[in-house]
Structures are given as C-alpha cells and as structure tokens.
Amino acid sequence: EAQVTQNPRYLITVTGKKLTVTCSQNMNHEYMSWYRQDPGLGLRQIYYSMNVEVTDKGDVPEGYKVSRKEKRNFPLILESPSPNQTSLYFCASRTRAGQGMYEQYFGPGTRLTVT
Amino acid sequence: GQNIDQPTEMTATEGAIVQINCTYQTSGFNGLFWYQQHAGEAPTFLSYNVLDGLEEKGRFSSFLSRSKGYSYLLLKELQMKDSASYLCAVRETNAGKSTFGDGTTLTVKP
Numbered sequence: 001e002a003q004v005t006q007n008p009r010y011l012i013t014v015t016g017k018k019l020t021v022t023c024s025q026n027m028n029h030e031y032m033s034w035y036r037q038d039p040g041l042g043l044r045q046i047y048y049s050m051n052v053e054v055t056d057k058g059d060v061p062e063g064y065k066v067s068r069k070e071k072r073n074f075p076l077i078l079e080s081p082s083p084n085q086t087s088l089y090f091c092a093s094r095t096r097a098g099q100g101m102y103e104q105y106f107g108p109g110t111r112l113t114v115t
Numbered sequence: 116g117q118n119i120d121q122p123t124e125m126t127a128t129e130g131a132i133v134q135i136n137c138t139y140q141t142s143g144f145n146g147l148f149w150y151q152q153h154a155g156e157a158p159t160f161l162s163y164n165v166l167d168g169l170e171e172k173g174r175f176s177s178f179l180s181r182s183k184g185y186s187y188l189l190l191k192e193l194q195m196k197d198s199a200s201y202l203c204a205v206r207e208t209n210a211g212k213s214t215f216g217d218g219t220t221l222t223v224k225p
Binding site: 031033035040041042043044045048050056058059090103104105106107108109 | 119123148155156157158159160163202204211212213214215216217218
C-alpha cells in the first residue's frame with residue numbers, strides 16, 4: 001500500500017531534550033516536506049526537500065533541522081525543543097519537484113507536546 | 116511569500132450547495148490546490164487548478180481566476196460526511212514551496 005508513515009504518532013517530552021520524528025514514504029517520491037499545524041491555523045511549511053541531499057527552508061524553519069540522505073526518509077530533528085513547538089506535525093511527499101498536478105500525500109501526523 | 120485568505124467557518128444544509136472562496140496574493144504562482152481535512156486526520160487532495168476556469172470532479176468543482184487571485188471550491192449535494200476543514204494551498208513558482216490558508220471549517224446540518 002502506498003503510504004507516508006510517521007513515528008512516533010504521539011510524543012510528550014520536556015524542554016531541551018533532543019528528539020527526532022521520522023518520516024518514510026514508499027512511493028519513490030522525489031519531493032518531501034514537513035508542516036506544522038496549530039489550532040485555527042492552516043499548515044505552515046517548516047522544511048522541504050526536492051531530492052536527496054537537497055533541502056530548503058519553508059516559512060517556519062527556526063528550531064528545526066532536517067536531513068535527506070535517502071530518497072524514502074526525511075526525518076525532522078528538534079535539537080532543543082521548546083513549549084512553542086508543541087504542535088501537530090505532518091510529513092508529506094509527492095512525485096516530481098516540478099510543474100503539474102502532483103498533489104501531496106500526507107502522513108497521519110505526529111502530535112508533539114513539549115512541557 | 117504568499118498571503119491566502121479564506122473564511123473561517125461556514126454552515127450549510129445536507130443536500131445543498133456551498134461555495135468556499137479563497138483569495139491569494141503572490142509574486143509567483145505554480146498551481147492552486149484544495150485539500151479536505153477531517154478533525155484529527157491528515158489532509159487529502161481534492162482538486163488542482165493551474166489555468167483559469169472550472170475543474171469538475173464528481174460532487175466537487177474548483178474554479179480559478181489568476182488575474183483576480185481568486186479560487187473557489189464548490190461542493191454539491193452536501194452530505195454529513197462533508198463536514199470538515201477545507202484548505203486552499205498555493206504552490207510557489209519554485210515548485211518546492213507551498214503556502215496554505217488557515218482553512219474553512221464547514222459544518223453540514225441535517
């Protein structure tokens with residue numbers, strides 16, 4: 001089954017404790033992206049990657065890191081989490097980093113709470 | 116960057132038609148997407164417009180006017196399961212960056 005998976009789905013952690021949220025897709029998609037969603041707000045793009053070893057900042061990259069060493073994986077790293085990073089995080093992927101009706105496929109989401 | 120505006124909430128009756136508007140201001144444009152998101156779930160793709168005009172897909176249609184920076188999503192024969200948030204998203208010219216509106220929460224009443 002074609003899908004985007006994220007782990008963990010739920011995480012409660014403390015300020016300053018480094019964490020990684022994994023994202024993996026099995027559709028051989030070139031493009032992957034991370035978003036956060038806060039109550040009453042739409043999705044805000046954190047980072048995106050147009051292919052292996054190519055990443056770029058979205059609208060809200062501060063406090064986050066990403067890497068793209070393999071095509072299928074795009075982990076999101078919080079080196080020193082803070083309470084304002086409490087949010088619902090979505091990973092997404094799509095084929096071809098170019099024009100066309102290439103819609104994004106979203107993972108199930110990771111609900112992160114930082115105390 | 117982008118600025119995308121859509122109404123926060125809408126209410127409609129089962130069986131009726133509802134139109135959700137989206138306006139955007141952009142220095143570049145590479146397509147407009149509509150996604151549906153049920154509470155607590157991931158967004159799912161509904162429609163895509165890159166040229167002016169209407170795209171129809173079953174009960175859902177989407178319209179785009181690039182000169183006006185305007186799109187709408189039209190939902191016909193509303194069903195209770197259509198109660199969800201509808202997100203308008205613009206893909207910027209560099210094709211990697213996407214900006215989403217805050218979403219419109221649609222409530223369908225019997």
